[in-house]
Amino acid sequence: MRYCYLILLLPYYVLAAEPSQQRQQDLDNMLKHDCGSCHGLPPKGGLGPSLMPEALAGKSDDFLLQTIQQGRPGTAMPPWQNFLNKEETLWLIKLLRQR
Amino acid sequence: MKSLLKALFLSQLIWCNGVAQAEPRASGDLGLVIEREQGSVQIVNTSKNSALSRITELGDLSHASVVFSRDQRYAYVFGRDGGLSKIDIIQDKLEKRIVQAGNSIGGAISQDGRLIAVSNYTPGGVKIFSADTLEQLADIPAVYGDGQLSKVVGLADATGQRFVFSLFDADEIWIADAKNPREPQIQKFKNIGKQPYDALLTPDGRYYLAGLFGESGLAKLDMWQPEAGVQRVLPDYGKQDEKLPVYKMPHLQGWTNSGNWLFVPAVGQHEVLVIDRNNWQLLKRIPVAGQPVFVTARPDGRQVWINFAFPDNQRVQVLDVKDLSIIKTLEPGKAVLHMEFTPRGEAVWLAVRDDDRVMVYDTETLAETARLPADKPSGIFFASRANQLGL
Structure with missing residues (x-):
């Protein structure tokens, strides 16, 4: 109880609930097929770069979150923020890292 | 001696029976349906609206395309993982498979x-193989700048044993003359426009058009006189409009030519562009239900069918070329990825990825006539492509 204030220091996403089972299935499908149309299946790369764990190893969650949410101007990577909220994006990042 | 003759006779009998049992199959009305998730293809019959067989273990088909041998016996499947598979569609078997990149x-x-x-x-780069044996004959690295290699897109066959393709990262178009396939002669066109993402060859084989992702318009090369160089088409198109994010790269390959008009997807816009081939000017911008991916004309050119990028990929629209207007919006199912017309266009097959089915529509009534189960279908390719330039 003494340390409960520490929770306030945790980043938002640690506290965020995971997407529902149904939504997780949709997200997995989206990763395979919509992300996969540029990044491959498994996502070893295509028009977009590889999203395999080793390729993501040096990249922070924040960087990946930003990239997925906002896109990468000047490249073919579009922003996904209208379709994926933060917690869903972080769930996808976790999925990619665990592959 | 007697037993030897008997054995010979028996083996003859078995052989004859074997031949008699195998029903001969022609392939002019066959095709392939790509199943992207499990890396398989179905061989289908477009006269009977039926599936004949499934060929599995073709690697990563998350992006795939197919060409056919001119005798329409073999289909060559190009997979994402560099796999090149030669399938005998008459005998339902994988003839040979290599991983070439x-x-x-x-x-x-x-x-x-x-x-x-x-x-x-x-x-x-581009590699050239013997269609017969899949032996590699030539390697053409797409070198640019300080020795970097560019991704290559929009590869098409042109007359005179030539291949034409575009370098996405280098903003170049190359022609490889493969009359001597072991030593292809390369002609390069530089600064053709930013980030060519795909290309088409007009069905008569005359014009190669590369769509640009990094800026407006298309790059045009006249294959009758490539020495005249690359010209830009619609360089100012849509410059004042806000570009929407692109959730799937449009594809240009297909019959997007109808009479003197070309139908192309507008990148980052909910529009199909109609270009007049006489003067290469924009004839009309047609508002559509999403960002077009495939804009494909029925073989007779009367209709153009359009499918869309995420998040509008549950729709398909039909454009009547007579009035240049949309006459129907269909909702066949979740994620319609591709459309393929039967050879003379009385029917069109749609790949509905997330509903795991292929649907057949009558192009006159615009009603569904059949559906076939397929596992996450993406591309559909019919053997009639064998006799079309650029496909």
Whole structure:
């Protein structure tokens, strides 16, 4: 109880609930097929770069979150923020890292 | 001696029976349906609206395309993982499969049917193979700048044993003359426009048009006189409009030519562009239900069918070329990825990925006539492509 204030220091996403089972299935499908149309299946790369764990190893969650949410101007990577909220994006990042 | 004769007779009998049992199959009305998730293809019959067989273990088909031998017996499948598979569609078997690169995007078959060319992302370039044996005959690295390799897109076969392709990262178009397939002669066109993402060859084989992702318009090369260089088409198109994010790269390959008009997807817009081939000017911008991916004309050119990028990919629209207006919006199912017309266009097959089915529509009534189960279908390719330039 003494340390409960520490929770306030945790980043938002640690506290965020995971997407529902149904939504997780949709997200997995989206990763395979919509992300996969540029990044491959498994996502070893295509028009977009590889999203395999080793390729993501040096990249922070924040960087990946930003990239997925906002896109990468000047490249073919579009922003996904209208379709994926933060917690869903972080769930996808976790999925990619665990592959 | 007697027993030997008897054995011979018996083996003859078995052989004859074997032949008699195997029903001969023609392939002019066959095709392939790509099943992207499990890396398989179905061989289908478009006269009977039926599936004949499934060929599995073709690697990563998350992006795939197919060309056919001119005798329409073999289908060559180009997979994402650099796999090149030769399938005997008469005998339902994988004839040969090689992995020729790390990451691949498409392919083409030469005018005489003897060569297969594959365009690769990694290592960036084009490789040429014998259509018969899949032996590699030539490697054309897409070198630019200080020795970097570019991803290659929009590979098409042109007359005179030529292959034409575009370098996404280098803003170049190259022609490879493969009359001597072991030593292709390369002609390069530089600064053709930013980031060519795909290309088409007009059905008559005359014009190669590369769509640009990094700026407006298209790059045009006249294959009758390539020495005249690359010209830009619609360079100012949509400059004042806000560009929407692109959730799937449009594709240009297909019959997007109808009479003197060309129908192309507008990148980052909910529009199909109609270009007049007489003067290469914009004739009309047609508002549609999403960002177009495929804009494909029925073989007779009367209709153009359009499918869309995420998040509008549950729709398909039909454009009547007579009035240049949309006459129907269909909602066949979740994620319609591709459309393929039967050889004379009385029907069109749609790949509905997330509903795991292929649907057949009558192009006159615009009603569904059949559906076939398929596992996450993406591309559909019919053997009639064998006799079309640029496909």
